[in-house]
Amino acid sequence: MDWEAPADAWFVWVAVALVSVAVAGLALSFPTGLPPDANQAANTIERTTGSIHDASASYDHDADEVKFDRPTVSLRNEHGTTHSSLAYGSFVPVLGDERLETIAHGTPIESEYSDAHQSDQRDAGGEFLEDVVAAAEDNGEWQTANGELAVRTVRVEAGSVHAVSARGTAPDDPSGRSSYATDVSITHTVDPGRELEFVFSGTRHANHGTDPQTREATTTVRADETGEVDIELFPDDESDTNALRYPIELEVSVDGSRACSGTLERDGRSRDLCSTGPTADDVASDVDWLTRHPETGAYHVTIVSA
Template sequence: MDWETPVDAWYVWLGASIVSLALAGVVLALPTGPPPDAEGATNAIEETTASSYEAASTLEHDADAIRIDGKTVALRNEHGISRSSLAYGQVVVVNGDERLERLVYGESFTTVFESELEDADANAATAFMDRVADADENNAGEWLTASDELTVRQVAVEPDEMPELRVRGTEHEDSILDGRRSLPKEVAATYRGNETPTITYTVTGTAPIEPHIVAPHEYAAVGYEATWTTTHADSDTVRTDLDSHLVDGVRIDGTRSPGTDTERPDEEFWIGVYPLTVTAEFDSETCETTLESATTVDSVCPTATATDERAAELDWIERNDETENYHVTLVVV
């Protein structure tokens, strides 16, 4: 029996060893675990966004970095990258903004933005929106180092009080010409809002003329315009006697004139016959309404607030019809 090892056996053993090591290297190079769960992250965000009221959620994850760009959420670790898309809504990453992070972690809006809320010249809602816009610009589409938890919170912000300006004719008397029509001798203007605006009013219409100015018992009318400026306080009503041009009994600067070339003294014509057009100018806006009759009480300026205007520029915040507040979903990764 031949017990001697073939001369080439060690070559076979060496080759087998090399192959084994190579296979082991391939196995070691393969991922040893799954990539992080991006779908779980989008589910947590959507559940929070879908609430009609303020809500919050927390998701534990094993991602080393997270990137959110619009509706796309990506999570990354040593095992790879996973991506998922939001079916609805948007979220803003606020990492790096200490005040917004405090909101996400549960502090109230009144606490975090206390200084703006107490400052009569500040607007807390727009200040909040500005900070969120800055955070979105800094973080959107960027890989951010992640903690072990994704924290999501929907924040609700009350809009500014909508300023309301309402006008109506008052102190009606029967027409001296035919006794049938009721003519207003005054216009009352009421303002409700957070500010004290200076408003310039203009009333235009047709004014009847005293009969003896033209001829006995003869009706005549001229175009009429009156303008006055006043400063309103909240819930303030001013009553303007357009015939003698007094506001709340105090004579003010303004103009009042008939639109005719015929020379007639101002005191010989009345305020005007309905319909009367009332124009209000304030805060670079011009608003107009028409008073059709003695029973008309009309809003002149249902204007947008500063909060409304800022929100209209942003695509990640919207007005909730149920709460009537602005809602936005924020996240800290």
């Protein structure tokens, strides 16, 4: 029997080797994974936009980077880039703002803005919206993703803090720099028809040699369109004690609830008692996309972290 191989057998082996290398190269050229799903991300956002309640949703993704160029969502990783646009609704990406990202993951506004929430002179909702507006101006660039798309629609009530200022005066000293006040001029932004109560307390003004005595005066009025109130501290007292010496403490209540307080000083200047920071209405007045919902009268914003 002849065991000798044909003379051209080595050509066959070379051909087989070349084919194997080609097949291996072709296999290596195919992607080993899929690009992230931007369509699913957009759908997750749409599920919460437009809600008049506190709504949230999340989506675990495998994007390395994310870009929000509203209304388009873009995700990318080593396997490719995908894009998807929302069919309806609006949102604000808050990547890079730690407090807003925490709220997007479910933390109450009152917790992240606790100082403002506990203060009678600051509006937590207004400060939150101020940060949201700032975040809305910072988008359209690729940013590092964290693997979870968190979406939340937050309701912010309007008018929770009122701006009130006061200035004490005396008839014989219009400058307001005397040591006492018989009258107080108030300006405010409280809605017409609501009840305003002002409680003044301090040491009574009297002749020299008279013992100091703490005195209190309370005035209750209905707010009107003028936003102004002129108060005579002791209208029924014709004695020389119908005034309070500075400093004068003033507490303001609206519809029976304490709104704020402050101290009037002997300097002739008006004192801001309430709302030392922006209110929700203040923030909304500067942007056209933030408006009160016609049904709830509140602001509803959808924030997104990824």
